[in-house]
Amino acid sequence: MSDHDVLVLGGGSGLTAAYHAEADGLDVAVVEPGPLGGTCVNRGCIPTKTLIESADLAREVQRSAAFDVDAGDPDVDVSALLARMREMRAANVSQSDDWLENSEQITLYREKARFVDDQTVELSDSGERLAASHVFVATGARPLIPPIDGIDDVDVLTNRTILDDLEDAPDSLTIVGGGYIGLEFGHFFSAVGTDVTIVEGGDRLAEPEDSEIGHRLTDAVSAYADVHLTTYATRLTEKSDQVVVEGEDRADGSTIEVSADEVLVAAGRRPNTGELNLAATGVETTDRGWIDVDETFQTTNPFVYAYGDVIGRGMFKHTSSFEGEAAYRNSQGGHVTVDYDANPHAIFTEPKVAGVGMTEDEAQQAARDVEVAKAGYPTVAKGNIVQAEDGFAKAVVDPTTREILGFHAIGPQAPTLVHEVVVAMTAGDGSIDNITDAIHVHPTLSELVHTLFTRF
Numbered sequence: 536m537s538d539h540d541v542l543v544l545g546g547g548s549g550l551t552a553a554y555h556a557e558a559d560g561l562d563v564a565v566v567e568p569g570p571l572g573g574t575c576v577n578r579g580c581i582p583t584k585t586l587i588e589s590a591d592l593a594r595e596v597q598r599s600a601a602f603d604v605d606a607g608d609p610d611v612d613v614s615a616l617l618a619r620m621r622e623m624r625a626a627n628v629s630q631s632d633d634w635l636e637n638s639e640q641i642t643l644y645r646e647k648a649r650f651v652d653d654q655t656v657e658l659s660d661s662g663e664r665l666a667a668s669h670v671f672v673a674t675g676a677r678p679l680i681p682p683i684d685g686i687d688d689v690d691v692l693t694n695r696t697i698l699d700d701l702e703d704a705p706d707s708l709t710i711v712g713g714g715y716i717g718l719e720f721g722h723f724f725s726a727v728g729t730d731v732t733i734v735e736g737g738d739r740l741a742e743p744e745d746s747e748i749g750h751r752l753t754d755a756v757s758a759y760a761d762v763h764l765t766t767y768a769t770r771l772t773e774k775s776d777q778v779v780v781e782g783e784d785r786a787d788g789s790t791i792e793v794s795a796d797e798v799l800v801a802a803g804r805r806p807n808t809g810e811l812n813l814a815a816t817g818v819e820t821t822d823r824g825w826i827d828v829d830e831t832f833q834t835t836n837p838f839v840y841a842y843g844d845v846i847g848r849g850m851f852k853h854t855s856s857f858e859g860e861a862a863y864r865n866s867q868g869g870h871v872t873v874d875y876d877a878n879p880h881a882i883f884t885e886p887k888v889a890g891v892g893m894t895e896d897e898a899q900q901a902a903r904d905v906e907v908a909k910a911g912y913p914t915v916a917k918g919n920i921v922q923a924e925d926g927f928a929k930a931v932v933d934p935t936t937r938e939i940l941g942f943h944a945i946g947p948q949a950p951t952l953v954h955e956v957v958v959a960m961t962a963g964d965g966s967i968d969n970i971t972d973a974i975h976v977h978p979t980l981s982e983l984v985h986t987l988f989t990r991f
Contacts, residue, residue, distance in 0.1 A: 539564040542667035547573015548843040549673035551859025563641045566648045571631035575852040585620040587883050590726035611727040613704040649812040654838045669866040676844035679803035684770040692799045704729045705796035709780050711768045713740040717801035718884040731760040732793050736767045745894040745943040806845045830872045832862035849878045877960045881950035889949040892941030893931050906934045908990040912946050916978035923947050928987050937966045948980050
């Protein structure tokens, strides 16, 4: 038996708790059977945004004639790009490896673990048992594979495999699912010359977004990909070295059949809890398997905390890092909570999408009295300069208190513009005055945020 002050299960966002515990001088054990860094470093943020940076540049070249620049057609060396992405990913993993290996307070165990009691786990290979005063579960999530007929009989890609299995861009790609993962990969592959088809069961892409933004995004994506809405994939087969996706339109019962070199399944996420033997700890989960925690990230076992994708809340790296520090502080006697109403997100597709807080649709569903304003990118000088004719931003505000309840944007730099609103929401009373009383540089797209909130 090896005793520690802190035991962390998961070497992705779990490293946040490990970092703060190390800083406090505690003895820490980290259990991670795979490469350090989790989804963000290995299969998400870092590698995908490396690819998307090149995709964005390729699209800029494609539209350069609109700015009187003859740049020709972009020639993207996808094989070289994939190799560079993997080198960057490996460098990030190596940094975490070096940190843990050189730490005098952290011990890394390269195995799986399962609980045997409230505060003890058993390692899968060595059989060694580890115990700690506080345990943090940050084992993340993995792709949800829907029960589509034939899916087990064909080779499909997920966000876990696509970055490793491909050495070049396929000529054609079908994506099952129109959420942020499918949209970002669709943007990338389309930009480098792949014929992309998206099969989505909803009536618009990115359904959790504000509906007006979702429909605008759907129109934009439909210009570079073949989009099938209200359509569920019903069967997968292989034919002539291609994967055939059959689908049925839930609205009228019509069917489609799409063939492609590769199929990417991006139909959601599920928690990595199945092998943890949580029953031995008294840690409860939701009906869908997410670990149930209170506002301090404590589970139903007072010695065990959980955060990150495994709890199924804001499933983004920036969110899990914030949660991780809060969970650790709370385990040491603090009471730190996360304001998910001010938790921003972004979709790095084309066009870019970002948002924070309540949407107009959610306000209507809650029968809440709100005011909504909208401003198009062309209402500010920089919006015209960059020719973002179709971009816009929306804000949702409490008419009595002037509190900012939500902000949502689609267009250039949207993932950057949202941060001013997040700061305004979390500063003082969260009033729109935090934005309207500030001077904004001219000409910049930041003026769009100022213009929008002066409309209340």
